Amino acid sequence: MTTQPYRFAILTQLGIRHGVTRREPSLPGHGAVSWNTGHEVALQNRRYWWKQLGLPLESTVFGRQVHGARVTVVLKQDGGRGALDPSTAVPETDALVTAEPGLPVVVQCADCVPILLFAPDVPAVAAVHAGWRGTTQLIVLRAVEVLVRGLGARPHELRAALGPSIGPCCYEVGDEVVEQWLTAVPTDGREAICRRANKYVFDLWKANRLLLLDVGVLPQHIELAGICTRCHASEWFSYRATGPRTGAQAAVIALPLDRAGKR
Ligand SMILES: [Zn+2]
Numbered sequence: 001m002t003t004q005p006y007r008f009a010i011l012t013q014l015g016i017r018h019g020v021t022r023r024e025p026s027l028p029g030h031g032a033v034s035w036n037t038g039h040e041v042a043l044q045n046r047r048y049w050w051k052q053l054g055l056p057l058e059s060t061v062f063g064r065q066v067h068g069a070r071v072t073v074v075l076k077q078d079g080g081r082g083a084l085d086p087s088t089a090v091p092e093t094d095a096l097v098t099a100e101p102g103l104p105v106v107v108q109c110a111d112c113v114p115i116l117l118f119a120p121d122v123p124a125v126a127a128v129h130a131g132w133r134g135t136t137q138l139i140v141l142r143a144v145e146v147l148v149r150g151l152g153a154r155p156h157e158l159r160a161a162l163g164p165s166i167g168p169c170c171y172e173v174g175d176e177v178v179e180q181w182l183t184a185v186p187t188d189g190r191e192a193i194c195r196r197a198n199k200y201v202f203d204l205w206k207a208n209r210l211l212l213l214d215v216g217v218l219p220q221h222i223e224l225a226g227i228c229t230r231c232h233a234s235e236w237f238s239y240r241a242t243g244p245r246t247g248a249q250a251a252v253i254a255l256p257l258d259r260a261g262k263r
Helices: 039-053 132-136 139-150 175-184 204-214
Strands: 017-020 071-073 095-098 105-109 113-119 124-130 159-162 193-196 199-202 222-224 249-254
Touching: 017 039, 039 249, 071 139, 095 105, 095 139, 105 113, 105 124, 113 139, 113 204, 113 249, 124 132, 124 139, 124 249, 132 139, 132 175, 132 204, 139 204, 159 204, 175 193, 175 199, 204 222
Parallel strands: 071 095, 159 222
Antiparallel strands: 017 249, 095 124, 105 249, 113 124, 113 159, 193 199
């Protein structure tokens, strides 16, 4: 039996290879792709999932994520960084952008929102890791800026897919998070905050959607998985459900190989 990664309709329709790996109890370490699950286990799981994704692990680019807002554009020569050895990962970055055909980029999450972007007119792709820190630092806006200003993408052509992550059902946050969000967001961000039983709830899905809409992405080009990792912690890795030793799922995207078949 094989388990397929989660896939988004808007990317599948356009022929873009991508997916989000899952928590799968029949695999070692429940299918986690993060090194904290053990080097051999992580490698074995990466090989398993990448085979299902139909993408080459050996040329996939991983970054060392730090809950920051740095976006890194990666090139062919970055292929394979962090894929088999954590020490070679792109340092301190939470978003990877590439216009290189056939070069997969990835982010790892366990409650944070994985966001995959596709700019068909460049073409280019991006993988973005947006927890509360990344979201309040507007990382998805930074990634779109790199695509638009750096690579010439038009916002109304952009596709955005938000993967399984902690939902508004489960994400209580402190006042300081709310304050940071409302201060940073360039539009009215109150829609992403609600108050429940004396606590604030931060809706990371709405927050990132607001940022994408604000920059000109069309509503019909944004797909939200709408799956809460904490509510479904048997199927997804969840930091809040399981604690700091939890593994992580990976969200991966790659442009097709160019017509010459080069990678
Ligand atoms: Zn939930």
